[in-house]
Amino acid sequence: MKGRVWILGGTGQVGAHVARLLEADGAGIVTVSRRGSAGYEHVAADLSAQDTHLPFEAGDRVINLTEATGAAIMRSAIRLGAVLIETSATPEYMLSFRDLARREGGPGMLLDCVGVAPGLTNLMAHELRRLHPDLRRLHIGAELGLGAHAGPAAMRWFYESLGTRLSVRRDGRMTEIATGRLVRRFPFADGKPDRIALNFPFVEQRILAEEFGPSVETVQVFLGISPPWVTHLLRCALRLGFGGLGARFARPLARATLAGPTLGEATTRIVVCGSDSRGHRIVPLRLETGEPSIATAAVIAAAAGRARPSPGRSISSIADCLTLDDAVRAIRNLLPETRLTSADREAVTTAGGACDRSGST
Template sequence: MPIPNEPQIAPKGQRRAGPEIWLIGGAGDVGSRLTSLLLDRTKAAITIISRSDRNSGGQNPDRLCFRTVDIRTKGAARMIPPKALVVNLTEATPPELVAEMVANGCTFLETSASPAYVNALRDGIRGRDVGGVLITCVGMAPGLIDLMAEFIARNEHVNAVDIGIEMGLGRHYGAAATEWFLATAGTNYSLFHNGSLVQTPAGALQRLFVFDASESGRLALGFGFAGREILTGKPAGALSGRRYFVAIDPPLVTRSLSWALSLGLGPWIARNAQWLSRQLSRFPGIGQIRTRMIVEGLCDDGMPTAYARVTTGDQADATATMILATLNTIMSGNVSRVGLATIIDYLTLADSIAALKEILPETRMDISGIETKAS
């Protein structure tokens, strides 16, 4: 039964033993995979918050429950216990609600790739007296891709980084992820270039990436991603440029999107992202079911001097695995922070690859040209 408009926290005696993990928007693509991983690999009690009228279907009823509620409802933060672990899987969560949860001592993991949304969440915490922590850039992109970039930035010859992400369309992703991609494809983003931010239309920048040494270069389009918080710290803080690019497998889809953007259709795509997402869901999956990423370190003349490449499985599975790895670090008690943090405060690149290989054995990483900067 849906909870009322003024949600109330459960009485203390009714709470479950063990760590409490709350998944906001947890009934979606990534959330369902994360729930399975948490049930199989942790002892945590899990609550899924969703607008969908769902139930656990009898699966681990002692550890899993659903709360049907719109997270935008006034007072929604009160249903989440102080000091709970909260994973946000929807941009519908208001920044002021996030600030309230963090003030109450919650550890809040943010998975959004939208720079504007992530910046709004961080602005709500910055300078505020809080008992918990907001951890941004938890996932694959942002997340793993930024850990790769931070690693490459250690090379003493690296002056800037180019970051490429290829997503396979071998299956349909969740509606929210597809809508986000389409909306982002039709908008401007802040490009960090020559030490400053420049407003740039998505797709205006294009380049080829070699995602696998056995293949030729594939076209990728300039895109906006959250992750600036990671790459403004040392050693990456000295970078003069940071560019994100997206490619779609099969490459024909990337070329088609590039053509549409070149005709000035970006704003129309953004306005109709929801409708386009529904239409695309009616077509069969095409391309590979995999995620590939590359970070190239560029020297002063713009030529590549180092790189890291990662190939792994389905994007939703990989994202859920990265969230799980971050939660496991938090629950181990080895890292304790208050205020603002990013995934880099909890995981290393080596940690992340090990976690991915355990869940997705096809994961592999290829690195070249690393020479660590002197401290």
């Protein structure tokens, strides 16, 4: 892979993994953050400042790993012909850059929903719809293990999200739902009972609703945490009204969590399932792998290797850049235990099965 790759927020956990992968593939790496250096060419800059300018060039890839990055830098990347690779899961933040890319109109391009959730979840949803063109209701469950700490930004985002409401397509209508209000069970692990996950404000449910159109009447994403008792504890806390407090004190809660011990395994499990127009449950597509930050970095690096500006196209998503097999192969290179399973990845439906029980708290 030739060319230059800018990694905004590149001195963090995911950024370090991405830099190593892309450098090994022949890319020139430039990291950008307020302080510190990961051993590559480095620019010390406040990414949120409106007067920060970076010397992007046509064909550069710019990977944004921080939601502190302001619109001025993003606008500069699009204007100068770079590919801006957006990894955010937050709807308001990411959709604002879609609006910016539409207004700028190129010659650069925004490539968004890159990572695990969003990213791998999008690819699995597209694969499920390819196998089942009659898909009407889509449910995505992501279970993340606490066996390894997430980065500070990701942990802060988790707590901030607890006090938000999200707009999702449900039964053909866009509906606002509070985080954690809906509960659904997913078959996250072989030979074990289905485990609960709570609706969470991941941006891919908005993007997938747009991409699939009105024929897919429901698109919802749920988050579970392993060990499963943590998900049950979170559900109880949200029922008691602690979501707003979590959002209000997100920074200290994130610091306290990161200072505490890890729990259980460092795992990533994703299940994508749904039903067709006759109400038949579709056999789930399931992926299981290891540490979320490594899996995320693998998908980001694979997308960066394929990303190219497309004349006349200002916005692209991960499904335009990678196939599910591409992403799984990239993850398996780092995490050999990675498994993608389904009913032979053929169009098989059943009158009952997993992902068919839901409720509200």
